[in-house]
Amino acid sequence: MADAVYIQMPWWQLPLLVLMPLAALAVMILWLRRVVQKQSVPGEERDWSVPPLTQSGGGSPVHRWDVRCKIVTLLVYSFIIASLRHFAPACAAVCLSLVVSMIAKIPFSRVLFRLTALAGFLGLLLIVMPFTVATHTGDTVVVFGGMGLGLNLRGLILAATIIAKAAAIALLMEPLVSTAPLPVTLHGLSRLGAPDMAPQMVLLSHRYVHVFRHEVRRMAAGMQVRGFSMQTDMETLRAIANFLGMLFVRSFERTERVFDAMRARGYTGRFHAPGERQIKFADVCGVVIILSVGVALLLFDRMGLQGWPLCTK
């Protein structure tokens, strides 16, 4: 066994110290989900006769930023965040991502929605890691008497660091994706060298995923009204296989029909660009600012605040 500091605690303090904070976290996540749901209920129908980005927050610098610069910069910056090793710089990265979201005027409910989508997976990490990391020299382990369970504080900090990094990157996805129409973003990818077919497929998938979902719902309802319910028997398996088969056949047929409709309107294998734009000086400034912040974070992570307890490996 490595030379670590062990703190003995009575077993009944386990729920108090570990499970109760986790339960509080779970309650908070549920509450956040409810807040998000409430906030996402639309009020009045918006005016669809004007382009969406000129009406809602289209004036932010992130909206005006050239999409190619935005993709490259935010992706590189995300890799920088992923390479952070300490908790404090990771927390700083979360704050910076929040600032970017605020500059981009992203609605708070959408930001919360991104985070709550990750919450389940990350919460599991927070539960498992403190109890499963290998004990190294200098680690502090809280041992709950009689149960043989050791909570490693380094594991807890490691889990918190991973969570902070994941949150910081997830928060950047909203400014990346929702500050330009999807076709513009995908066209930007094409211009950065991605094969033409990939963005086209994403674009069509985005359009038809809604149609597909609607079809799945209607077919599932068709089964339900004739008494289908999930059970663990061959009959259920057969019904599900038929359902999936029928769904596949219908999707295949729709694909052919969509392709026919595209050809009938002159499609010859290429979507036209939604609009060309030259990279301006302001776009380059944006790249420089964000990447400088990223490099500063990296330096802070690798060299700064050595004495700070949360900056230790």
Add this chain to the structure above:
Amino acid sequence: MHEMIKEPVSREPRRTIVLSAQGVCYRYPDGVKALSGIDMRIAPGDRIALVGRNGSGKTTLIKLLCGLIAPTAGNVRCKGRTLSAEHYDRSRLEIGVLFQDPDDQLFGHTVVEDVAFGLRNQGLPREDAHQRAMQALQQVNLATLAYKEPHHLSYGQKKRAALAGILAMQPKILLLDEPTTNLDPGQEAVLLDLLKHFKGSLLCVSHDLIFLYNICRRAVVLDQGRIHHDYTMHDLVSQRRYLREHRFDFSFRLVCLPADSASKAPASTSTQKNPPASGKMNPPPLVGMRNYAYQYPDGTRALQGIHLFIQSEERIAVVGENGAGKTTLLSCLIGLRQGTGDYYFAGMPVKQKQRKRLWRQVGIVFQDSADQLFNSSVQEEIAFGLRRIGCPRSAIQGRIGEVLSMVRLEGFENRVPLHLSGGERKRLALACVLAMEPALLILDEPTAGLDPQGQALFYNILKNFKTTILLVSHDMFLVNALTNRTLMMHQGQIIQDLTTRDFMRDKSLRGLNGLTFSLRQPR
């Protein structure tokens, strides 16, 4: 069978031909013959109705005429040149095709982007294409939804957006495949107006002869892949002999139109909004809803303040424009959704637990019957529900034969549901539901997309049923002929609850949601 016409009737033989098919034959990849010996000429300004039974090859002919598929024999010519290679690429930009399902045609991220798609392919710069797309949207009254995503549009709006995408390209020839299917009468009237103002040649496939009569002057009849006749539209519609010959005699509708049929239907028990008096003599209503409401997760209030009481063996129609809440009401009745308020079925309150068992007593035939057919054979399809209600194996086969004979599908036991025609599928869906002997039978647009022969057959099957029926339809003939009480829905509420006879007599009520249109007569 009558003698087939080899040469199309040409009323104005000297005119230029914009599109023609000469000796066109087509076989599907599996070898099935779809079309043979098709000779057809379309001149500028021609307005042609292409009619025929389901499966007669109408859609295949449309695909051939616009060059989406190549004929196995013969040729298709556009402006005198065969549709192939470079000429094909140029020609298809002048031939607009409106497909049956608008979702197949709207692949853009926003409506305006979709409408501009064809224009960009015609070589227009982005700004010009955008401007023309906006004009086309204005033409179909959708300019206010230009930046909406297509999947958020209603069905009628999608159909108009798809038409805008075609009209924007200013085609010389417009080919339309079932343009009115699933549209409510109001939307149908809008479409009719748009097509009336189209200046080029037009070829329209539809089972709705009255709609066709309003926009077409010539009728080409297709049967088993061959052109059987090339009449004037007037000749076709006015001669019942021709209609019968080609099995699209819709005159059964005209016979029943006077609003007398309600008296022949089972006696109406109530038209009151309130529940029957709580006297000890009255049996509880089969369905009772008090102050029922339903709100979608996105906040849309689909149903509000619903008071509905249905007695056993009553026949009720639910009418209203698209989006009035009819389908949501059906979903609640059958237990697919649960709203707030009181819902009683056969005197028992329907809560979460009972809701999941409602399928045993309530049967529904969906608007698109393909949504409820997922088995590999007709008998498997019917047996699916029977096994769920616990019908003994020995009785299943007998019951299958019984219901197949009720819906006139004897001998179809081993056929694949997916390969049946639209009308056969609809009747199979009905058979699946009837096999389970529901106390309440719900029919959602049962005749939509059926040819007149299929409609007549479906009507004849339904009129003899003794069970409680709830019919949702825009078809005023069916409403009049099959029901004795009509509920009118608007913005999620039942705004009128009266006898069908009163409803049919009240022109102001029928006109409220454009329903009058479906009673229109050929001019």
